[in-house]
Amino acid sequence: MGHVDHAAFGWLTPVLSYAMACIGAALGLRCTVRALGSTGRSRRNWLVTAAAAIGTGIWTMHFVAMLGFGVRGSDIRYDVPLTILSLLVAIAVVCAGVFAVGYGRDRTRALLLGGLTTGLGVASMHYLGMAAVRLHGAVSYDPLLVGLSVLIAVVAATAALWAGLNIKSPVAVTAASLVVGAAVSSMHYTGMFAVSVHVTPSSSVLPGATAMQFVFPLAVGLGSCLFLTSAFVALSPTAGEREASASAQRPVESVVR
Template sequence: MMEMTEMHTMEASYNWFLVALSFFVAVFGSFTSLQLMRGMRGTEGGAKIAWIISAAFALGGGAIWTMHFIGMIAYETNMPVGYSAGLTALSLIIAVGVVGIGIFLLSKSQNSLLVLLVAGVITGLGVASMHYTGMAAMVMAADMVYDNILFAASIVIAIVAATAALWLAFNLEGNMQMFAASVVMGVAVCGMHYTGMAAVTMVPNGQAIEIESTVAPLTLGLFIFCFSMLLLVLSLIVTLSQLQKRMYEEFDDDDDEEDEEVVSQPIRN
């Protein structure tokens, strides 16, 4: 590896509006996924699988992947940047897949500390893989050099954040608790991403890159944000309506049981 003093590194800065937007998406996606996993409780079979898949898309695709690419676009350089469509799609598959695996494993043994740790490690490593696959999707005339300490720190943050997110998902009830947890999860997700970004230094290599054949960052970012927000809002509306319906059904069942007890009592003169 070349010494940093020998490199002509590329200047970069952040668009703080997009950084704030990435945090908002992370929090909203986390809140939606917590509600979906709340709806999953007490279900079995195909219904349970449907809840898991929905939660995996909300957390992995919405909170994590969408936040990641908005954060990537917030990283501004004086060099044209495009994105490989194939690697970008692969990073989405990784994010949704590992989150789904983590939720599925913990749903089988919710009270097992060992399963929580295993699911957290698998999910955390997957989230880190998603991040660095997304980084590799960047097409520009520069090489990426990583700081080993910050690189390792980003992976540790990803594992801790994933483990905490899975625990919260299966141990919270109230909406205010879930909102507070969503903020914490948003901080953790952004912390992993921006630590990973801090770990990289862009070194111009002078190569000729055809940016025209890739996806423009702003176009990609707007599409991802709008599509993800639409799915998250629809998922949240459906989930809350299902939870409300379930609450009414349980209330009606309790009333029916009380009526049966009253009828079954003998009449005393």
């Protein structure tokens, strides 16, 4: 059995990955709040932005955490197409869950369906990402911990969508995003502790890209996009703020006349 290390860089990767999950959740919740206050094309666009933010945040969290993943006795490479597929799956399935909530007539049913869909999507993304790992040896999983990680993913997703439906104030959204980030991180590390590796020493070159060649630049790029989009959403006025601004200007205009 190979010794598996989940934090090769100490606390850096767990803390950074948690921050990415929180930023993605905060941006997604803020966009969901905007979507529920909009109609037509505007609602759809906000929901797509929310799904992209949550999906990208979770994916970036996973692969930033994976930078700390190491196995004694073997190098690690990542299959590029499978890694990109895991990102697309994360965004697509979160999108389905968010739309179920955004357009559902029966709120409770929409929330449960959306939470289940999104949670299974997050779990699928995680295990697709793990399937992209290439090393000298065989990877096996503890079924009990895998099941627990899927359950945590579903509960975390349902909680995130509930927060999107019920929480409006920025302070509450921030608190909710910290909880969602913790839940997503818990799901990731529960899934990682389910992993055991039987190393088969070999001098052959592994296929795929190293984490620093591919995963790190992609995670940094997506992380930067999340930060920029977060800033844009945070600084753009809500419908209520625009109305308040417009009503404040009307008396001024009448005085000028």
